[in-house]
Amino acid sequence: MIGRDELTALLTDALANSPADETELVAYTHQTSLTRFANSVIHQNVREDDNYLIARVAVGKKVGVTSTNRADKEGLGKAIERATEMAKQSPEQHDFPGLPKAETAPAVSAHSAVTAAMTPAERADAVAKAADVAKAAGLTISGAYRVANISLAVVNSVGTRQHYDASDGFLSVFAMDDDGISGSATAYAVGVDDIDPAAVAAIAVDKCKAAANPVSIEPGPIDVVLEPRATSEIMEWLNFTAFGAKQVQEGQSFMTGRIGERVMGENVTIYDDGLDTTGIPIPFDYEGVPKKRVTIIENGIAKGPVHDSLTAAKDGVESTGHAGMASFRAGPGPSNLFIAGGDATSDDLVKSVKRGLLITRFHYINGLLDTRKALFTGMTRDGTFLIEDGKITTAVKNLRFTDSMLRAYSNVEAVSRDRETAGRNWGGIGSVTAPTMLIRDFKFTGSTEF
Amino acid sequence: MKDLLKAAIESLRAKGAEYADARCVRSLSEVLVMKNGELETASVSESEGFGVRVLHSGAWGFSSSSITTPENVTAVAGQALEIARASARVGTQKVLLDGQDAVVDTYATPVEEDPFAVSLGDKLGILSASCAGMSKTPLVKIATASMMNFRTEKLFVSAEGSEIEQTITEAGGGIAATAMDGAERQTRSYPASFRGDYSTAGFEFTRGLDLAAHAEKTGREASELLRAEECPTRKTTVIIGGTQLALQVHESCGHPIELDRVFGTEASYAGTSFLTVDKLGDLKYGSDIVNIVADATSPGGLGTFGYDDEGVPAQCSEIVTEGMFTGYIMSRETAPRIGLRSNGTMRADGWNRIPLVRMTNINLLPGKGSLEDLIADTKEGIFIDSNKSWSIDQRRLNFQFGCEIAWEIKDGRLGRMYKNPVYTGITPEFWGACDAIAGPEEWHIWGIPSCGKGEPGQVAHVGHGVSPSRFRNVEVGVRR
Numbered sequence: 001m002i003g004r005d006e007l008t009a010l011l012t013d014a015l016a017n018s019p020a021d022e023t024e025l026v027a028y029t030h031q032t033s034l035t036r037f038a039n040s041v042i043h044q045n046v047r048e049d050d051n052y053l054i055a056r057v058a059v060g061k062k063v064g065v066t067s068t069n070r071a072d073k074e075g076l077g078k079a080i081e082r083a084t085e086m087a088k089q090s091p092e093q094h095d096f097p098g099l100p101k102a103e104t105a106p107a108v109s110a111h112s113a114v115t116a117a118m119t120p121a122e123r124a125d126a127v128a129k130a131a132d133v134a135k136a137a138g139l140t141i142s143g144a145y146r147v148a149n150i151s152l153a154v155v156n157s158v159g160t161r162q163h164y165d166a167s168d169g170f171l172s173v174f175a176m177d178d179d180g181i182s183g184s185a186t187a188y189a190v191g192v193d194d195i196d197p198a199a200v201a202a203i204a205v206d207k208c209k210a211a212a213n214p215v216s217i218e219p220g221p222i223d224v225v226l227e228p229r230a231t232s233e234i235m236e237w238l239n240f241t242a243f244g245a246k247q248v249q250e251g252q253s254f255m256t257g258r259i260g261e262r263v264m265g266e267n268v269t270i271y272d273d274g275l276d277t278t279g280i281p282i283p284f285d286y287e288g289v290p291k292k293r294v295t296i297i298e299n300g301i302a303k304g305p306v307h308d309s310l311t312a313a314k315d316g317v318e319s320t321g322h323a324g325m326a327s328f329r330a331g332p333g334p335s336n337l338f339i340a341g342g343d344a345t346s347d348d349l350v351k352s353v354k355r356g357l358l359i360t361r362f363h364y365i366n367g368l369l370d371t372r373k374a375l376f377t378g379m380t381r382d383g384t385f386l387i388e389d390g391k392i393t394t395a396v397k398n399l400r401f402t403d404s405m406l407r408a409y410s411n412v413e414a415v416s417r418d419r420e421t422a423g424r425n426w427g428g429i430g431s432v433t434a435p436t437m438l439i440r441d442f443k444f445t446g447s448t449e450f
Numbered sequence: 451m452k453d454l455l456k457a458a459i460e461s462l463r464a465k466g467a468e469y470a471d472a473r474c475v476r477s478l479s480e481v482l483v484m485k486n487g488e489l490e491t492a493s494v495s496e497s498e499g500f501g502v503r504v505l506h507s508g509a510w511g512f513s514s515s516s517i518t519t520p521e522n523v524t525a526v527a528g529q530a531l532e533i534a535r536a537s538a539r540v541g542t543q544k545v546l547l548d549g550q551d552a553v554v555d556t557y558a559t560p561v562e563e564d565p566f567a568v569s570l571g572d573k574l575g576i577l578s579a580s581c582a583g584m585s586k587t588p589l590v591k592i593a594t595a596s597m598m599n600f601r602t603e604k605l606f607v608s609a610e611g612s613e614i615e616q617t618i619t620e621a622g623g624g625i626a627a628t629a630m631d632g633a634e635r636q637t638r639s640y641p642a643s644f645r646g647d648y649s650t651a652g653f654e655f656t657r658g659l660d661l662a663a664h665a666e667k668t669g670r671e672a673s674e675l676l677r678a679e680e681c682p683t684r685k686t687t688v689i690i691g692g693t694q695l696a697l698q699v700h701e702s703c704g705h706p707i708e709l710d711r712v713f714g715t716e717a718s719y720a721g722t723s724f725l726t727v728d729k730l731g732d733l734k735y736g737s738d739i740v741n742i743v744a745d746a747t748s749p750g751g752l753g754t755f756g757y758d759d760e761g762v763p764a765q766c767s768e769i770v771t772e773g774m775f776t777g778y779i780m781s782r783e784t785a786p787r788i789g790l791r792s793n794g795t796m797r798a799d800g801w802n803r804i805p806l807v808r809m810t811n812i813n814l815l816p817g818k819g820s821l822e823d824l825i826a827d828t829k830e831g832i833f834i835d836s837n838k839s840w841s842i843d844q845r846r847l848n849f850q851f852g853c854e855i856a857w858e859i860k861d862g863r864l865g866r867m868y869k870n871p872v873y874t875g876i877t878p879e880f881w882g883a884c885d886a887i888a889g890p891e892e893w894h895i896w897g898i899p900s901c902g903k904g905e906p907g908q909v910a911h912v913g914h915g916v917s918p919s920r921f922r923n924v925e926v927g928v929r930r
Contacts, residue, residue: 033533034906038714041541045533046512046906048802050499067495069516079496086492089570091578093488120511120536128540142718144905174718180845184718219929250592251630329483329491363721368839369852370870372635377850379843381721400841400848400874402928445929446874448848449724 001031001049001149002071004163011155014076020057020084022099024156026286026325028052029071031149035123038142040131042124054286056326057083058099061092067327097313101158105283105290108164108275112191115167116149123147130173130201137205143172143184147192150429154288162288166190168280170423173201174382175208180450181395183207184361184382186229188423188431190280207360207383214395214450217386221441223356223413225349225387228420230359231339232432234405235270237367237376239333243272243296244322245311246331247371248304254374254406255302263302264409267342270297272306272334274321279336279421279431284321291321296334300410308332335430339437342415346436349414351390353438357399358385358392367405374405379448400446411440454520455500455607458527462504463609465531469505469547471608472527473759474498474518475801478566483596484577486585491596492570499801502530508544509537514802547782548791550762552611557756559619560749561652565599568653573597576623576661583665584627589673591630593665596645597623597656598899600911604759612761620752620911621656622648622897625665629672636675636869638854640664642693643836648897648911649750671855674867681832681856681868683927688873689824689920691835694853695814696896696914702877703735703742704812704912706846707769707777708903709784711807719905721844724877725775727788735775736881741815742770744779746794751811751913752897755797759805762794769812773882781807799908806904811895813915817887821918824888826862832926833857833864834871850874873926883922892917 002010011025029051036044051071057064057080064086068079123145134141147169154162169192174184185203187195226234247253254263274282274291284290287309295303307315308323311332322332350358357380365378380398387393416436423431455472462470476498483491500523501514511534513526577595584593600620607613624646626639641647641659649655690698705711706723714722725733736742746764748754755764760782769777778788779795784807796805825833839852852872858865895915902909 032906035537036715036905037540038717039541039543041543042509042537042539043715044512044804044904045510045537046804047514047529047533048501048906049515049517050497050802051516063489063492065491065493067493069497069499071516082494086494086570089574090489090492091574093490095488120533121539124536124539131540142714144718146905172718176714176717180722182717251628251635257633327493327495329493363844364841366839366841366852369872372633377839377841377852379841379848381844398843398848400843400850402850402872446848446850448843448845449876450845450847 001151002029002051004151007151007153010071010076011153013073014080015155015157017077018057018080020059020087022058022157023080024056024099026054027153029151034144034146035127036144037127040134040140042127045120053079054325054327055079055083057087058096059084059087061094061096062087062090063093063096064090065326095310095314097309099156099158100160100287100289100309100319102160102289105162106275108281108283109277110166110190110281112167115147115169115192118147118192126197130197133198133201134175134205137209139175139177139205139208141201142174146170154284154286156288160288162284164283166429169195171195171197171200173204175204177208177212181208181211182382183211186422188421210385211383211395214397216397216447219399219444219447221443223353223440224442225353225356225358226437226439227360228434228436229361229422231434231437232422233362233365234376235337235432235434237365238374238405239337241367241371242374243305244331244333245305245307245315249311249314252371254372255305259302259304261302262300263406264297264300265412266300267412267415268297268300268409269340271295272337274336276336276338279338279433280429282335282429285323286325287323289319289321289323294320306332306334337432339434341417341419341435344414344416346416346418349416349436349438350387352414353387353390356387357396358387376405377402397450398448399444401443402445403443408439408442412437413440414438451518452605452607454523458502458523459607459609462527462531467504467506469609470503471606472500472502473801474500474605476603477800478601480599482573482577483594484581485592485594487578487581497800501801502527503804504530504534505545506531506534507538509534510545511537512804545783546786548786550782553757553761554613556615558617559650561619563653565621565653566601579662580625580665583662584625584669586666587669587673589629589631589676590627590669592628595625595661606759606761608761614757614761616756618650618755619652620648620650621653622646623656623659623661625661625668627669627672629676631676634676636672638668638672638675639836640668642896643838643854648752648899650752650754651750675855675869678867678869681871681927685923685925687828687831687920687922688924688926689828689831689833689918691918692894692916693896694835694837694851695916695919697837697840698851699812699814699914699916700898701840701842702846702849704809707779708807709778709780713784724845724847729775731776733775734773734882735770735878736773737884738773739817739887740770740773740881740884743767743813743815744769744795744810745813746810748811748813748895748913748915751895752899752911753810753913758794758796759798760792760796762792765794767793779807779809797910799910803908806908808910809901809912811913811915816890816893816917818889821888821892824886824918824920825859825864828859828920829861831859833859834873847876849877871926872928873924875924880921884919885922886920888917888919
């Protein structure tokens with residue numbers, strides 16, 4: 001990986017030589033390794049060293065964006081030149097507010113030397129430990145162990161200078177029996193020394209064993225206890241469809257026209273905090289603006305979305321430091337999202353259910369059915385269990401839900417104190433930290449054969 | 451670069467590797483998005499690097515880098531070998547590859563008009579006219595027009611002596627109008643949702659879409675959807691239009707026939723497949739009129755190429771034959787496990803990814819007659835098209851699709867428009883209820899540039915040739 005000093009010199013030199021009126025350079029450099037296993041055998045084992053450099057330039061209010069993976073003077077210079085040519089040929093972006101000038105973001109600890117030094121043999125040995133746990137239970141495992149070391153730097157021609165180093169490890173273990181019944185567990189941490197592969201495998205194995213011999217139940221409204229991963233998966237879709245200001249401004253978000261109104265239950269508070277090390281912190285965004293803590297939903301009331309400089313200018317507010325990469329233009333979005341914990345334990349939630357389901361996680365959620373109503377669909381997977389009179393009595397076959405997440409999260413009965421951090425399913429830096437939640441009358445609309 | 455990669459492979463063989471290959475890939479892409487006449491995205495990306503894949507002690511290793519110096523090529527090959535040795539520490543299952551002939555060849559997508567040589571002004575003119583057309587309808591609040599162009603230059607060399615150079619060019623675009631009235635919001639797109647239609651072709655394909663000419667109608671339909679009735683919930687006959695049927699084929703046929711998925715390599719991520727090997731040649735997948743092939747040679751298909759990323763020639767394979775499940779898409783590693791040879795479907799998303807079994811063009815072969823004939827032959831039902839949402843379980847059985855638009859069919863004619871149509875089913879039951887497929891005159895290969903698979907994530911560009919088809923007793927709407 002290109003070192004911090006070399007990267008800084010490359011970017012500042014390129015900035016000085018840019019012919020554009022304004023220039024922003026973002027460098028995302030990484031060395032990522034991933035060991036993937038199935039049937040308790042490693043079937044893919046890969047490593048990549050790459051750089052992703054983005055040049056965003058403005059000529060007046062004409063903007064051009066290019067990216068390259070060439071982290072050298074010639075490659076970056078060519079990218080800036082090409083972006084400038086594109087800008088000159090483009091029409092004006094009337095809403096372009098100019099590049100943001102930002103103070104240096106506070107330093108956060110998101111890097112681990114242990115993670116950075118992990119070898120392929122150590123990853124393989126971790127997989128072997130997980131496989132041994134499954135073997136002892138007569139099961140096989142599949143999953144992946146990803147280890148990444150990342151540097152992110154943002155500089156621009158109005159004086160913004162940011163740099164951040166991070167690392168993370170992500171282990172997913174999926175235990176499966178001969179009938180294809182599965183249970184899964186994951187661990188996500190800055191330091192891989194905080195990941196215990198045998199312990200992760202033990203949870204997956206227990207889930208798989210408990211999920212054996214599932215029975216069919218009729219779809220319909222039923223109380224659910226959603227484990228943290230299930231809620232995290234829903235939050236990822238709300239990040240995508242609702243929590244960014246672009247979605248609100250374009251009328252896609254459920255918050256459009258409803259800020260200040262009650263949209264969820266009183267016991268639901270959702271916020272983004274780039275500096276909270278409980279999750280995976282990232283202190284600034286892809287425009288180099290330091291992240292502010294933003295409360296999106298407070299006690300069920302919609303408080304407002306996260307912003308980048310463009311959406312903030314449109315709304316006449318300040319950027320909250322949540323810009324995405326300029327090359328994607330997806331708009332701003334949360335990166336280190338939290339759902340506030342309550343005062344119950346996860347066991348309390350199960351005990352308080354007369355008849356309901358314990359959901360380990362969801363599969364293939366889609367939140368595009370009706371984004372204004374946050375109408376989502378998806379399947380359960382990896383352990384769906386019937387709760388009767390406060391006890392888990394049997395596994396059930398997987399079900400499809402189709403429900404408004406506003407309606408569902410208005411019916412939250414209780415929230416656990418303990419929370420779990422999940423890596424972003426869709427990649428990139430960031431995480432979702434969620435509690436276990438008890439929701440009344442979650443709407444299931446279909447079932448499958450296993 | 452070729453000589454460096456060949457030398458790296460040679461040194462890996464000398465160190466005991468059973469097999470090795472290397473790919474050097476240079477990719478260039480352009481994305482243009484105009485919204486309400488303003489340019490939202492004007493972005494060009496380039497990426498170049500190489501990857502080395504090695505089989506040692508029956509296990510795989512892969513390493514890749516964007517730095518193409520001789521020293522680094524040697525270092526990366528060494529890393530791949532170290533990783534392969536680490537892989538061999540777990541499990542006893544050894545990788546064996548099928549036998550393939552060495553190939554020395556070149557391939558290039560036939561291109562009439564190089565999309566990267568067309569001026570930005572020319573491209574923006576098309577997008578601008580499209581936005582203006584959609585915005586003629588007052589309730590259209592967001593008019594989006596976009597186009598994407600891709601060029602991928604690939605060099606493949608293998609320990610078996612293959613040397614293949616390919617240049618793949620892809621182009622396409624689309625428009626979408628979003629109409630709003632109070633809290634009601636409806637989107638209509640052309641020629642397909644999620645950025646349109648794509649082809650292995652030059653800019654002549656994008657020009658042929660004639661986006662601007664379809665803009666007014668697209669905007670008008672978005673506005674009409676605001677006032678349309680909610681699609682009723684009932685079991686009924688459904689005719690599915692081409693753009694939606696392409697995604698139906700993708701999710702319920704294309705993914706479950708990936709033999710690596712069948713063997714469990716995607717189990718922990720997007721799941722496995724109900725098409726287990728015991729069902730090959732033995733499962734009635736659909737009705738007698740359902741014939742599906744995987745064809746990487748279809749002219750213009752977005753999954754068309756010369757050779758896959760294991761150096762196996764592009765080819766056409768039967769997948770479903772007169773309703774029977776007859777074939778998988780396979781790699782050199784997976785095919786021998788069921789006594790077969792690769793059918794050339796290993797594809798990698800760039801130099802920094804290993805190839806996976808991927809869809810090429812998964813085509814539902816045409817039947818006969820026009821869409822009009824199909825509707826005329828239907829007493830009662832719903833015509834539904836243009837995907838809005840998609841979801842399917844982890845064995846690819848229970849699916850639910852939401853679409854942009856539907857129309858009632860009554861006595862052989864289209865009637866009132868419906869909004870928010872959703873339909874659901876179980877894959878073999880659904881395809882078993884297919885009783886009519888329109889003919890070659892309606893058949894088109896829809897290009898989907900966004901098929902996700904694998905960890906680390908990979909995006910493939912795939913095609914689906916379909917013509918509108920009719921299905922009986924489909925559950926439409928969401929159970930209350």
